[in-house]
Amino acid sequence: MGIDRAEVKKFLRNWANTESKPHFAVLVEGRWGCGKTHFVLQLLEDESFTDRKPIYLSVFGIPDVQSLETNLFYASAGSLTKTLHKGAGLAGSIFSGALTLGSGGIFGGTANLNKIVDAVTSQLEQSSTNMDGALLVLDDLERCQIPMSELLGVVNRFVEHGDTRVILLANTDGLKDNHFIAFREKIVGHSFFLESDPDSALASFVGEIGQTDVRGLLEYYEQDIRELYNKSGFHNLRALRQFVWQLATVLERMNEDYRENDELVRNLIVQFFIFFIEFKLDLAEESASLTPLDLLGQYDEGKDEVRHVYEFSFDKDKEPTPKKRIFNKYEQHNGIRTVITVQQWIAILTSGVVDAARLNAELAQADEVAGVGSWPSWKRLWHFYEWDFSDGSEPGFWSDVEDMQSNLGCGSYVEVGEFLHVVGVSLMLAEHQLVDQTVPKTVKTMKSYIDGQFIPALTYERCRGVVERFGYQLESYDGLGFIGREGAEFKEVLNYLVEKVEEWHQAWLRDDAGKELLGLLTDDWIQFIGNLKVTNHPSEQRYLDIPILATIDAGAFVDAWFKLSRREERLVVGSLKDRYEHHPALLDKEGLWWRSVQEELMRRVANTRSKPRNVQIKNLVKHINSSIIEKWELRQFQEFSKGGLADVGWMTRTRIGD
Structure with missing residues (x-):
C-alpha cells in the first residue's frame, strides 16, 4: 500500500x-x-x-x-x-x-x-x-x-x-x-x-513551464490531462512530464486566437496525449510495438491531407488490434478526426520540432476552426437529426441535398468510404421521402453511378484493399458510421460495389499490372522483388500469391533485366527463388513463363557477338534451371503421376541451356 x-x-x-x-x-x-x-x-x-x-x-x-x-x-x-x-x-x-x-x-x-x-x-x-x-x-x-x-x-x-x-x-x-x-x-x-501521485505531479510539471500564457493554458486544462492520464492506466509520471513539456511546445507555436478556441485546444490535447503516450512511447507491454507511422491507415501512405486516425474492424468476434484497443480505452470508438494532418502529427512526434507556419495553416482548416461550413454536404446531412430547423436553417438543408445530388451527377465521389456515406445518406433521405427518388430507385441510381462513374475513375491505389476493407464487417469512414449499414438496400449496393471493383482489379492485373511492375525492375529492382516476395526492405508486396509474371512479355522483361548492373542482374533469379517455396502453386502459371524467358535469353545469345557476354547470359539460363525450372518440372511430374496432366510433351523436351 x-x-x-x-x-x-x-x-x-x-x-x-x-x-x-x-x-x-x-x-x-x-x-x-x-x-x-x-x-x-x-x-x-x-x-x-x-x-x-x-x-x-x-x-x-x-x-x-x-x-x-x-x-x-x-x-x-x-x-x-x-x-x-x-x-x-x-x-x-x-x-x-x-x-x-x-x-x-x-x-x-x-x-x-x-x-x-x-x-x-x-x-x-x-x-x-x-x-x-x-x-x-x-x-x-x-x-x-x-x-x-x-x-x-x-x-x-x-x-x-x-x-x-x-x-x-x-x-x-x-x-x-x-x-x-x-x-x-x-x-x-x-x-x-x-x-503514483498524478495530481500534485502534474501541477508541479505545469509550474515548470516558463512561458506564462502557455503555463496558464495548461493550468486551465489540467483536469482534462488528468482524465487522459487515468484512462491510460500506465501511472507513469515520467511519461506525463515528457508529454507536458512537448505539449507546451505545440501550444506555444499556436496563434493566440486558436489558443482561445476551447474545442480546438481540448481536441488537440486529447489527440496529442494518445499519439504521444501510445504511439511514440508505446508503454503497453501486451501490445505489438506501435510507432507514430502506425497512425496512418494501411491505405493512407502517400496522401498528404489525411485527417483521420482509424482502424477497421472486420470481425466483431475477433480480438481487437492494439490500435483498436487504444481507441476503445479513450472512448474514441470511431477513430480520431485530427485537428492537423496525420502527417504533421507524425513529424512532430518523430522529430520533436513544431513548424509554426505549417501548424497554424492546418489548424485553420480544422473542423473546430472552419466549422461545419467547411464540411462536404453529405457530412452535414449525415447529422440530419441534430439540425435545429427553428433557426432558419432549412434552406441550407435543401441546398446540401441539391449539392450532394449534383456531385453524384458529376462523379465527384471517388473515395470508397465517402461514396458509401453518400449511399447511406441517400437511402435515408429516400426512406423519409425527403427526395423524389424511392428507395429502390436510389439503389438503382447508386449501381448506375458505380458502373458509369466510380469504376471508370478507379485507380489501383483506390482499388487496393476494397474487398478486404469493406467486404466483411464494415463500420465507418472519417469517424462516422455508415447510415443503414445493416439494411438490405445498403448491403446490396455495397456487394455490387465490391463485385465491380474486383472485376476491375482482375482486368487491371491482366492488362496493366505487369507493365507497371516491369517499370520497377529498372527504376528500383529491390521494390520489384519486394512486390513478389517477402523481403526485409519496405515494399508493397502486392503479388505474393498472384501469378503476375505470366502477364509480362518475356522479351520486354529481358530488355528491362539487361539494363541492371551485372551484379544486380545475377541477383534477380536468386532473389525470386523462395517466391515459389512459399507459394508453389504459382509455378503452375509462371513456370512456363520462365521457360519462355530462357528461350528469349538463348535468342539473345544467338544474336550477340560478344563471347564473354554470352557466357554470362548462358549462366543466367542455367540459374533459372536450377532455381525455378527444376521445381516446376517436379511439380508437373507429381501432377502427371496423379493423372492430372493432359499434355506431357514437356517430358521429351531438351532442357534449355543443357
Whole structure:
C-alpha cells in the first residue's frame, strides 16, 4: 500500500535532522515512473528541509565500486550546499588500490556476508570526511551493475561509521533476489512505497513551464490531462512530464486566437496525449510495438491531407488490434478526426520540432476552426437529426441535398468510404421521402453511378484493399458510421460495389499490372522483388500469391533485366527463388513463363557477338534451371503421376541451356 507523501516528507525531515545517529538508510520504493525521483529532488531543493549538504547520484550505468567511489568523491567534494550529480561512472578511481573480493562472495555462495561488508568498509575509510554530515540520495538501485554485496559495503560505511544520512530509491519489482533481501535487512531501517501521485505531479510539471500564457493554458486544462492520464492506466509520471513539456511546445507555436478556441485546444490535447503516450512511447507491454507511422491507415501512405486516425474492424468476434484497443480505452470508438494532418502529427512526434507556419495553416482548416461550413454536404446531412430547423436553417438543408445530388451527377465521389456515406445518406433521405427518388430507385441510381462513374475513375491505389476493407464487417469512414449499414438496400449496393471493383482489379492485373511492375525492375529492382516476395526492405508486396509474371512479355522483361548492373542482374533469379517455396502453386502459371524467358535469353545469345557476354547470359539460363525450372518440372511430374496432366510433351523436351 502507498502512503501519504506528506507523512513521508515529515518522517524524512525528522530522520535527516535528528542529532542522534539513526545508523540506518531509508528506502523509497515504487514502480518505474511513479515520481520517486521527483518527490525526493523536491525535498533536496527545499532550503528549509535540512541544513545537510544534499548529494544526489544515480547508480544507473556505474559498473563497479571504484567508479562509484569516484562519483561520490566528485559529488561530495564541492563547497556548494547543493550538488546534484547524475550520470554514469567517471573514468578511473581517486583511491589507491582496488577491492580484491575475488570471484566468491555472496554471489559465489562461499563467503560470509559480514566479511565482505568489512572488506569493502575498510577500503572506504578515505571517503568518510567528505560525506560526513551530508544527505546522500542513491537512485536507480534496481539498475545498478555493482553486486549488492559490494554496494552494501559502501552504504554500510556511511550509515554505521559516519554521520551520513542515506536515502535509497528503487523499483523493487526488479530486485527480488536473495542478495537484495540481505542488503535490505542489513542496511534499511525504514521503507516507504510511493504510489503514483498524478495530481500534485502534474501541477508541479505545469509550474515548470516558463512561458506564462502557455503555463496558464495548461493550468486551465489540467483536469482534462488528468482524465487522459487515468484512462491510460500506465501511472507513469515520467511519461506525463515528457508529454507536458512537448505539449507546451505545440501550444506555444499556436496563434493566440486558436489558443482561445476551447474545442480546438481540448481536441488537440486529447489527440496529442494518445499519439504521444501510445504511439511514440508505446508503454503497453501486451501490445505489438506501435510507432507514430502506425497512425496512418494501411491505405493512407502517400496522401498528404489525411485527417483521420482509424482502424477497421472486420470481425466483431475477433480480438481487437492494439490500435483498436487504444481507441476503445479513450472512448474514441470511431477513430480520431485530427485537428492537423496525420502527417504533421507524425513529424512532430518523430522529430520533436513544431513548424509554426505549417501548424497554424492546418489548424485553420480544422473542423473546430472552419466549422461545419467547411464540411462536404453529405457530412452535414449525415447529422440530419441534430439540425435545429427553428433557426432558419432549412434552406441550407435543401441546398446540401441539391449539392450532394449534383456531385453524384458529376462523379465527384471517388473515395470508397465517402461514396458509401453518400449511399447511406441517400437511402435515408429516400426512406423519409425527403427526395423524389424511392428507395429502390436510389439503389438503382447508386449501381448506375458505380458502373458509369466510380469504376471508370478507379485507380489501383483506390482499388487496393476494397474487398478486404469493406467486404466483411464494415463500420465507418472519417469517424462516422455508415447510415443503414445493416439494411438490405445498403448491403446490396455495397456487394455490387465490391463485385465491380474486383472485376476491375482482375482486368487491371491482366492488362496493366505487369507493365507497371516491369517499370520497377529498372527504376528500383529491390521494390520489384519486394512486390513478389517477402523481403526485409519496405515494399508493397502486392503479388505474393498472384501469378503476375505470366502477364509480362518475356522479351520486354529481358530488355528491362539487361539494363541492371551485372551484379544486380545475377541477383534477380536468386532473389525470386523462395517466391515459389512459399507459394508453389504459382509455378503452375509462371513456370512456363520462365521457360519462355530462357528461350528469349538463348535468342539473345544467338544474336550477340560478344563471347564473354554470352557466357554470362548462358549462366543466367542455367540459374533459372536450377532455381525455378527444376521445381516446376517436379511439380508437373507429381501432377502427371496423379493423372492430372493432359499434355506431357514437356517430358521429351531438351532442357534449355543443357
